[in-house]
Amino acid sequence: MAQSNTLVTDAGTTRRDFLKASTGVASAAALGALNIGAYAGGSDIIRVGMIGCGGRNSGAASQALTADKGARLVAMCDIFMDRVKAVRELLKQGRGDQVVADDDHCFAGFDSYKHVIEASDVVVIANAAKFHPFHALSAIQAGKHVFVEKPHGIDPAGMKTMQKAADLAKTKGLCLVSGLHSRYHTGYAETVRRIHDGAIGDVISIEENFLRAPYVIIDRKPGLSEVQWQCSTQYHFRWLSGDDVVQSLVHNLDRASWVMHNQVPVKCHGLGGRSSMIEPKYGDVFDHHSVIYEFANGVRIYAFCRTTTGCYDEYSSAIFGSKGKADIMGCRITGEKPWRWTGKCDPYQREHDVLFAAIRGGKPVNNGEYMIPSTMTGIMGQISCYTGKEVTMEQIKQSDFSYDPKPEDCHDGMEPPVKLDAGGSYPTLVPGQTKLI
Secondary structure, X not given: OOOOOOOOOOOXXXXXXXXXXXXXXXXXXXXXXXXXXXXXXXXXXXXXXXXXXXXXXXXXXXXXXXXXXXXXXXXXXXXXXXXXXXXXXXXXXXXXXXXXXXXXXXXXXXXXXXXXXXXXXXXXXXXXXXXXXXXXXXXHHOOOEEEEOOOOOOOHHHHHHHHHHHHHHHHHOOOEEEOOHHHHOHHHHHHHHHHHOOOOOOEEEEEEEEEEOOOOOOOOOOOOOHHHHHHHOHHHOHHHHOOHHHHOOHHHHHHHHXXXXXXXXXXXXXXXXXXXXXXXXXXXXXXXXXXXXXXXXXXXXXXXXXXXXXXXXXXXXXXXXXXXXXXXXXXXXXXXXXXXXOOOOOHHHHHHHHHHHHHHHOOOOEOHHHHHHHHHHHHXXXXXXXXXXXXXXXXXXXXXXXXXXXXXXXXXXXXXXXOXXXXXXXXXXXXXXXXXO
């Protein structure tokens, strides 16, 4: 099995981390004076809005402000107002007078995204993945540029919505930038280029690993309704996050597709379930998945993800060829043509550098050509694990399946689609019995 690797970057943190930096106080009064001009010459203000105020979007927002001195954070929203205001204060510490969102532009609730879109020129989306396609399309329909975190949907119906968003962004000349950060890592890009140039010969097989402890485990706060609780720990509920193949392994699957010249697998079969993470705080998702994908030319991806404690951890992308092996995340090649990249790159920052340069230059960037197929590959594998059936990409493309409720039907005070069973756990889907598509 491939050895564990670490993201090669010069950044000490990712956007999953809240930023702790120098002090600085923003002027809320500046909000009313913002200019939404042509962004020419790097001097005009670009209004940035946050949909979602968790750790991931806090980092993304800071990177957006770092990317352009004229960027101003003008509006923020989340399910929880206390989270919005806490993040605002934290971002002020690092970005000072670039954070100008006053109390009237801090919003909470399922419909709060509408106010952020209205107030912004660029919308940074990193909330529960269920809403990514819906919110991205809403922003683009309103004429706003979009950065949207992965995954870019959790079900086939959501991917049709995201495809509409990508197509409309092209028509309107708007940017749509993906949080699949590997494409923005210069070392990864050079490794993939060398693979394409034959450095490891013909690709024979691919191994992808995302093995770790459960992600962002929190205890339930007193006074939360059931839907508020599930939203506060959204990674652990299928209807919000889509589970771990879609949520996490999508990064690996995107790198594999990149190596294969942006092809997607034609079919897959997967195994998965919940073995030990059964307490209510772990929700209703599986804690282990294994998926074997097959491309049209017969090359297979052997893909694994796990979220259990006390087990072996590894995050890697290994490409096995007829003349060598490539370790994408280590940016190195062994075999007949050994090579290693020794540069530095922060792909999380580059995403936003590219986005804001494109806005300033009037040359829109659209990542739809890979963000949608790669996410669909993740969905295909997740559905195979849930159902225990072989699933084809054609089935995913033809399906309108979605996890209820639809994002546009979610509202404050609603009842969530899953609740604790008599045994005190959230029930999971059962392979061999579950039918989804």
